[in-house]
Amino acid sequence: MEIKRVVLRHLKMDLLNPFTTSVGTEVDKDFILVEIESKSGVSGWAESVASLTPLYHDETVQTNWHMMTDFLIPLLLREPIHHPDDLAERFRSVRGNVMAKAALEGAIWDLYARENGMSLSKALGGTKEKIEVGISIGIQESEKALLQKVEESVEKGFKRIKIKIKPGWDYNILRAIRKEFPDVPMMADANSAYTLQDIDQLKALDEFNLTMIEQPLGNDDIIDHSLLQAKLNTPICLDESIHSAEDARKAIHLGSCKIINIKIGRVGGLSEAKKIHDLCQQHDVPVWCGGMLEAGIGRAHNVAITTLPNFTLPGDTAGSSHYWSQDIISPEVEVQDGYIYVPKGLGIGYEPNLALINRFTLNRSTLE
Numbered sequence: 001m002e003i004k005r006v007v008l009r010h011l012k013m014d015l016l017n018p019f020t021t022s023v024g025t026e027v028d029k030d031f032i033l034v035e036i037e038s039k040s041g042v043s044g045w046a047e048s049v050a051s052l053t054p055l056y057h058d059e060t061v062q063t064n065w066h067m068m069t070d071f072l073i074p075l076l077l078r079e080p081i082h083h084p085d086d087l088a089e090r091f092r093s094v095r096g097n098v099m100a101k102a103a104l105e106g107a108i109w110d111l112y113a114r115e116n117g118m119s120l121s122k123a124l125g126g127t128k129e130k131i132e133v134g135i136s137i138g139i140q141e142s143e144k145a146l147l148q149k150v151e152e153s154v155e156k157g158f159k160r161i162k163i164k165i166k167p168g169w170d171y172n173i174l175r176a177i178r179k180e181f182p183d184v185p186m187m188a189d190a191n192s193a194y195t196l197q198d199i200d201q202l203k204a205l206d207e208f209n210l211t212m213i214e215q216p217l218g219n220d221d222i223i224d225h226s227l228l229q230a231k232l233n234t235p236i237c238l239d240e241s242i243h244s245a246e247d248a249r250k251a252i253h254l255g256s257c258k259i260i261n262i263k264i265g266r267v268g269g270l271s272e273a274k275k276i277h278d279l280c281q282q283h284d285v286p287v288w289c290g291g292m293l294e295a296g297i298g299r300a301h302n303v304a305i306t307t308l309p310n311f312t313l314p315g316d317t318a319g320s321s322h323y324w325s326q327d328i329i330s331p332e333v334e335v336q337d338g339y340i341y342v343p344k345g346l347g348i349g350y351e352p353n354l355a356l357i358n359r360f361t362l363n364r365s366t367l368e
């Protein structure tokens with residue numbers, strides 16, 4: 001692939017509902033949309049999952065814009081690209097900045113699939129025709145409001161519910177949910193809100209038969225998680241701590257988790273996501289696809305990676321209408337009875353809606 005130009009767009013979209021976790025509340029979403037056009041006139045698309053503030057992860061929209069413009073895009077434009085897997089080597093001189101790298105690499109993957117006449121799922125080696133979908137339910141104003149959300153989610157057919165927790169919004173609310181919904185597959189996500197001092201509170205959650213507890217301890221920790229996992233019956237799933245296949249290898253070796261949440265942006269792209277998937281498969285560690293409140297293009301990438309066979313647990317990949325009044329792709333991502341049917345068209349299989357993209361664009365830059 002010979003790259004003609006890269007277009008960066010900074011978009012802002014209003015979320016239908018505010019989303020609250022142990023680290024803060026989001027009411028809208030700023031993100032960078034990447035379009036990479038080849039000399040043959042085909043465009044590949046991807047979103048960066050870096051947000052305006054470094055609450056979940058240290059990169060932001062502004063740091064991504066800078067790293068892409070000043071370092072990563074010049075490396076992309078330097079010479080033709082044979083395969084998306086080659087980008088890790090191309091970007092090696094830039095440390096970290098996984099979300100910036102993932103967004104560029106994702107657009108190259110979409111372009112690669114389109115130029116080779118196949119879907120992104122197929123290009124990645126995906127095997128599933130439909131994927132199972134769960135829902136992530138943020139911290140609510142009251143237990144009553146939470147139970148209402150859970151009920152709606154169960155009625156809509158989501159394959160599991162994920163409940164955001166933090167100290168003081170944990171045991172009681174999970175107990176209330178279990179009382180009304182004794183059998184619904186349920187997990188909890190703490191976004192690093194606890195420490196090893198809280199071991200008794202975390203151990204108490206074992207009684208709720210959670211499919212997993214996600215990232216209870218430090219956002220960069222794998223040592224304390226291994227100590228905690230030895231004490232809990234509930235499987236630990238790591239999210240924030242895993243940025244690469246090497247991180248996953250070490251976490252599995254230490255027994256820090258029994259499940260891994262793969263987010264394409266957090267691990268530096270689809271090629272690295274595939275590596276983590278393969279490594280986990282060899283070690284009988286199930287994986288699932290996390291979410292970052294993506295708009296349609298990022299969501300389509302999540303759908304594609306989830307078609308790999310070791311994504312055996314439902315992902316945080318609810319449909320477009322759960323987040324947006326109008327999404328930037330057509331058709332929108334739709335969930336039917338807890339499943340998304342994987343599109344068979346070229347690349348991500350959903351077409352970017354340029355009129356809407358333009359409406360949500362605050363700033364735009366073309367590099368060639």
Ligand SMILES: O=C(O)CCC(=O)c1ccccc1C(=O)O
Pocket residue numbers: 056135136189191239290291292293294316317318
């Ligand atoms: O996209 C979704 O619906 C999942 C939302 C979610 O849980 C989340 C959203 C933003 C940042 C971190 C997380 C997380 O998984 O921890």
Ligand SMILES: [Mg+2]
Pocket residue numbers: 189191214215239240261290
């Ligand atoms: Mg998480």
